[in-house]
Amino acid sequence: MIGMRKRLEMTSGWGRWQRTVWIVCLGFIAVALMAHKGAAQEAAKQPITLSGTVVNPAGTPLVGAFVSVSGAPLGSLTNASGRFSLPDVAPGKVSLTVSQLGYHTLTVDSTAAARVPVTLTMTPHPALLHGLRVVANRFKQRRESTAFSVREWGRRDLVTSPDNNMRAFMEGTMGLSLVPCPASAFSDVCVYRQNYMFQPTVYINEVPVLGGLDDLESYSPSDLYMIESYGHGAEIRAYTTGFMARAAKTDLRPVPLSF
Numbered sequence: 001m002i003g004m005r006k007r008l009e010m011t012s013g014w015g016r017w018q019r020t021v022w023i024v025c026l027g028f029i030a031v032a033l034m035a036h037k038g039a040a041q042e043a044a045k046q047p048i049t050l051s052g053t054v055v056n057p058a059g060t061p062l063v064g065a066f067v068s069v070s071g072a073p074l075g076s077l078t079n080a081s082g083r084f085s086l087p088d089v090a091p092g093k094v095s096l097t098v099s100q101l102g103y104h105t106l107t108v109d110s111t112a113a114a115r116v117p118v119t120l121t122m123t124p125h126p127a128l129l130h131g132l133r134v135v136a137n138r139f140k141q142r143r144e145s146t147a148f149s150v151r152e153w154g155r156r157d158l159v160t161s162p163d164n165n166m167r168a169f170m171e172g173t174m175g176l177s178l179v180p181c182p183a184s185a186f187s188d189v190c191v192y193r194q195n196y197m198f199q200p201t202v203y204i205n206e207v208p209v210l211g212g213l214d215d216l217e218s219y220s221p222s223d224l225y226m227i228e229s230y231g232h233g234a235e236i237r238a239y240t241t242g243f244m245a246r247a248a249k250t251d252l253r254p255v256p257l258s259f
Contacts, residue, residue, distance in 0.1 A: 052118035064159035070095035131248030187212030
């Protein structure tokens, strides 16, 4: 009888121990699940990089379109393939705005998700595109009317250039050798060519600027729509995107060259 009771006590103790083990295990599982859920929720809140492509209705990529997220201080310009990349975007619903000269500004609600690119289609502004073509052709005719050597870099060249400032663009892409000017010069930056140093005449939006290359250096390549170089850098003419937008609307006729 005593032996039976002992066996019952042992069995009862074993059962209580099993229950305790199960309770502890379930507790660990619950904590692990809560931690996993918390980590998943925290990961879902982490900023992501939103990427995508901007195209026209025919599906052709648009170069130099500016894409931004509502409320964000910075944006992204599309590259030669029409692609953009916006870092540090909160995942979830976002409002995207896309602007491009010659197209209607696009504002669209989208969903920002990691590794899920978006495609944004812009609608052309026929009158503005026509005006741009007309004005661009007039600038081309003016370039061809001079006997001086002339080179031109358009919007695609400026936007897709690896140079992140105009000094680097002038030295790298335009091939100008920039050196400090003499103390008597109006500008701090001169061009050195064939053992000769000179201060270029610089026009920005058809207006001569006293500071010369100093003033031009204050722009970035993406600020400009076109830049012209006459006489191997003796005269440089730069045009901003805002100026070209106004020129397209007003049917601008470029000022004749004085040489």
